[in-house]
Amino acid sequence: MxxxxxxxxxxxxxxxxxxxxxxxxxxxxxxxxxxxxxxxxxxxxxxxxxxxxxxxxxxxxxxxxxxxxxxxxxxxxxxxxxxxxxxxxxxxxxxxxxxxxxxxxxxxxxxxxxxxxxxxxxxxxxxxxxxxxxxxxxxxxxxxxxxxxxxxxxxxxxxxxxxxxxxxxxxxxxxxxxALAAPVAAARPAAVRAAVDVIESDPSAPLTLSTLAAHCGVGPRSLQKAFQQHLGMSPMEYVRDVRLRRAHEELRTADPFADSVAAVARRWGFTHLGRFAAAHEAKFGQKPLRTLRG
The missing domain is CATH 2.60.120.10 (Jelly Rolls)
Structure with missing residues (x-):
């Protein structure tokens, strides 16, 4: 503030x-x-x-x-x-x-x-x-x-x-x-919409392809195919993308004197700091440490 x-x-x-x-x-x-x-x-x-x-x-x-x-x-x-x-x-x-x-x-x-x-x-x-x-x-x-x-x-x-x-x-x-006046949901199968809702609501949860498919009432292969067709990525790639976005948002608001890139990365499920840093820079155009320091 x-x-x-x-x-x-x-x-x-x-x-x-x-x-x-x-x-x-x-x-x-x-x-x-x-x-x-x-x-x-x-x-x-x-x-x-x-x-x-x-x-x-x-x-x-x-x-x-x-x-x-x-x-x-x-x-x-x-x-x-x-x-x-x-x-x-x-x-x-x-x-x-x-x-x-x-x-x-x-x-x-x-x-x-x-x-x-x-x-x-x-x-x-x-x-x-x-x-x-x-x-x-x-x-x-x-x-x-x-x-x-x-x-x-x-x-x-x-x-x-x-x-x-x-x-x-x-x-x-x-x-x-x-462009979004009509319900966006109509453009995607119900299973994809349900999986996206689960991921967006709690991306830090221990999500797997099997658990997502079970929640949506379809088989893992069917969910995988639907995600590729409608979102251009697999369900787990979507999970990773959401977690990366949430980590970026937390880095933007975190106190650089009280928090660290490694701690934020771990909270969002990124255990390999080097790969996290590379993915963050590729998506947001800057290294995570720079984002943390504002």
Whole structure:
């Protein structure tokens, strides 16, 4: 958790704002309060998707060639590579600021739609938060933000935080694009869906191909074939991928003075530190020690 005071002087007038932010895996949730008017122009919003969810007030924005008046019922969605960003916030404006890593978006789309389809998903510049998935996602964010401010809460535990982070990413995709409007489950056999649910709910459990197949009511060979056909990997490769993702998320939030890469790797079932480090770097583009040290 960090708090920053930002001061700018537009047109000889001092503007002060406060900003508090916390990471929940690949999702960064901040809360900003403007005590004066602020104008901002930048070439791009940086890496990752960015959303501001107003709690009080509204702000004017221009991004991807679209002019918007952002309010609690209709929020702007900023995506990396979208070009210049212009905005003006008024005094008294307060909002949640959400940034989601692009790697998490890509991984979720590939998992839900398949690698061939994930690159074709279009994101509209405006997200409806008045009702439907958008409203539900906004309410989930507000609830999680309240928990993030509570010291010693459940969100400090990776087994609680990681599934919530996945829910935020998946909920964002449901709210921000029509690609997932139809039930994703229909695209996969019931056995694959059931196995994925078991793995995602508790990836640290002692999972094997036989136990997964027994839980899904099919034979091991049938489950193996279904995973290869619909996900492009075996069930145990999927288990390893989820564990690697959860280990990465824990490294991002761990205290480098109180924890170690080896300890996090062991907690997620990686007993060979060298292979864990190589897999982590291949998937996330950096060595695990660098992730731990921020």
């Amino acid at each position: 960090r708090t920053t005071t930002i001061e700018t002087i537009p047109q000889h007038e001092v503007t002060v704002s406060t900003y508090r932010a916390a990471d929940l895996g690949p999702v960064n949730i901040g809360e900003v309060t403007m005590t004066g008017e602020l104008r901002l122009e930048c070439d791009d919003i940086g890496t990752g998707f960015y959303v501001q969810l107003p709690v009080a007030g509204r702000f004017e924005s221009r991004h991807r060639g679209v002019d918007m008046m952002v309010n609690p019922l209709s929020v702007a969605l900023y995506r990396p590579g979208g070009g210049q960003f212009h905005a003006r916030w008024g005094a008294g404006y307060r909002a949640l600021c959400i940034r989601i890593e692009m790697t998490a978006i890509d991984a979720a789309l590939a998992r839900l739609l398949g690698d061939q389809m994930s690159g074709r998903v279009a994101f509209e510049p405006v997200m409806n938060t008045a009702d439907g998935y958008g409203r539900s996602w906004a309410e989930l964010l507000l609830s999680i933000n309240r928990q993030l401010t509570a010291p010693g809460g459940l969100l400090a535990q990776p087994l609680v935080a990681a599934p919530l982070a996945d829910s935020l990413v998946n909920g964002f995709l449901m709210a921000a694009t029509n």
